[in-house]
Amino acid sequence: MTLANPTVPPTPSPMGKGTLSRQLVLRVTALVALLTVALGLFTSLASFQILQRELDDRLQTAIDRRFPDGDNRRPGDLTGSGVIRIDTIDGQKLLTSSLAVTDEAAQQLLALPASPDPVNVRLDDLGLYRVLVRDRPSYTLVALPLSEVTKPLTSQLVMTALLTAAMILATYLATRRVVETSLRPLNRLTATATQVSNLPLERGEGQVPIRVAPADANPTSEVGRVGLAFNHMLDNVEGALAARHRSETKVRQFVADASHELRNPLASIRGYAELTRRGSDELPEDSAYALSRIESESDRMSALVEDLLLLARLDSQPTLDLQPVDVTEIVLNTVSDARAADSEHKWSLDLPEDVITAMADPHRLHQVVANLLANARTHTPAGTAVETTLRAADGFAEVSVTDNGPGVPTEIQSSVFERFTRADVSRVRQQGGSSTGLGLAIVAA
Ligand SMILES: Nc1ncnc2c1ncn2[C@@H]1O[C@H](COP(=O)(O)OP(=O)(O)OP(=O)(O)O)[C@@H](O)[C@H]1O
Ligand SMILES: [Mg+2]
Known part of the structure; x- marks a missing residue:
């Protein structure tokens, strides 16, 4: 009887799928990534609001400084790039700008209602603008390009993204190193347990x-x-x-x-x-x-x-007296003995043409085959066919004894090679045999 060794699962690589190290590293990295991305978004949002408020303050200052030199016949302050103004001079709305403004854009601006707070408008050809319109004491409009907010914000976003990526990478590498170092004793413990289980x-x-x-x-x-x-x-x-x-x-x-x-x-x-x-x-x-x-x-x-x-x-000393043995002869003799002892069974032999020689203990080998044949004789009814086969397989001599009788009862199949395992004794007695349940234990030993 062979005792199967429990199968030992293969030791996973330190960062293999499902390992604690991998989970720790991935989770810590994911947490840091989440926090840095959230922080980046929060600072970008804050910057956007600050920049927009600055732009709005500039719009307010510009609209208040309508006629810087006190001459209300001339347009107001145009300092800063891309400023567009519309002032009322002599009851006429006059558009002044440091850049070319198309008629469509001018129409878009003139269509805006007066409001205390600036609004965003996408102007024809010029892009997004922040516009403040006032109609008291007289109609005045000041527009500044929103790129003054978006440009610095974009560079800040790029910087934040780069920093975040660097931070995530650094966290991953550092955590991996720390986790691997800390879990090394656990891996050694696993190796020891694996050794013991083998x-x-x-x-x-x-x-x-x-x-x-x-x-x-x-x-x-x-x-x-x-x-x-x-x-x-x-x-x-x-x-x-x-x-x-x-x-x-x-x-x-x-x-x-x-x-x-x-x-x-x-x-x-x-x-x-x-x-x-x-x-x-x-x-x-x-x-x-x-x-x-x-x-x-x-x-x-x-x-x-x-x-x-x-x-x-x-x-106590399972030593075998190994020597080159003519297995064919042993099988032939044992089957002849069985045939002589019992003529009511149909004994047949299937031998290869060449003689098979193997390193074996001749007495023990004889005993193994004889015990199997004795079982086929005692535990099957008269007339049962018993076939003994010998063949060479993978460098081994293989002997098999097969009968077409009722087979080993299911209730003892799992323990049939253990000592004193035998089926219903009365049945064997009826057939005139004796049964101790040691035959197959000897075969296995
Ligand atoms: N060829 C077979 N057909 C049916 N049952 C079998 C056969 N060989 C063994 N068995 C069953 O397995 C049991 C154990 O066999 P084993 O050779 O160990 O003991 P035994 O034949 O009962 O006694 P012993 O061989 O010691 O005289 C048998 O009692 C029988 O019930
Ligand atoms: Mg037996």
Whole structure:
């Protein structure tokens, strides 16, 4: 029976998908990105309002300084680039500007109603303008280009965007470095746990030779406490495994001793029964029957004791006497023996043309095939076909014994290779066989 090792998940790379490091780095970076973008937007909005208020103040000052030199026949202040004015001079509306204003733009301006607050207007050819119109004491209009607000704001936005990007990148790199350094002990702990999970703990004397390094088992840090707890757990597991190993060794030794000690008295019982039966001619019929039963039962018990002894030996020193073995011959002989022992089953053989030789222990190999054939004989009804196949596969010799009988009962399938596992005993008895449930355990061992 092979004990499958639990599959260990592959160790993810330090910044792999789903790792704590990756999540921490991404979340911190996302938070910083959110805050810097919000801050950038807020300062840009504040700057926009300040710049626009300045522009509005300039509009107010300009509209108040209608005729700077007191001559109300001349247009008002035109200082600043792109200023457009409309003043009432001698009852006429006069447009003055430092740049060319199309008729459409002039019409757009004249159509604006008077208002205490400036408004934004997109003028024909000239773009966005901020305009203040007043009609008291007389009609006056001053317009300044809105680019005086948007230009500095755009450069500020570009600067903010560049700074934000640099800040996000710096945060990402710094957090990544910090997180990787802080989580390094945790990664070492994972490596240790992986090593332990790969240990063949079901075998050996229960030693667990791996521990978390003292530097990573320091109770002052969170990871260190995990390391410490992990080491305690390993101590515990090691203790439990060693205790189990000791008790198993004791039981094994006991079984080996008991089987060994039982062999001689059993042989004596059988010997005396045989002697008595043969020695006296006029034994009553029932006594003769009883003696033959004593003989056959002591045979059965001797076989059982031999099996137990064999298993105990295989457990304590599973050494095989490996040598080049003609597997074809062994299979051929074992099937011939089975055919001789039972002619009611249909025994067939499927051998390759070439002789197959393998490194094996000939006695054990014979025993394995014989046990499988004995099962096919005892646990299937008469007339069942049993086919034994031998073939070479991937550098191994593969022997299989297949019968078309009822099959291993489902309730014992999972434990069929364990000791003393057997199906309903009465059925086997009815078929005249004996069953101890050790045959397949020996095969597996
Ligand atoms: N070829 C088979 N067909 C049906 N059932 C089987 C077959 N081989 C084994 N089994 C079932 O598996 C059980 C365990 O087999 P195993 O060889 O270990 O013990 P056993 O044959 O009962 O006793 P032992 O071989 O020690 O005399 C059997 O009791 C039987 O119920
Ligand atoms: Mg058997």
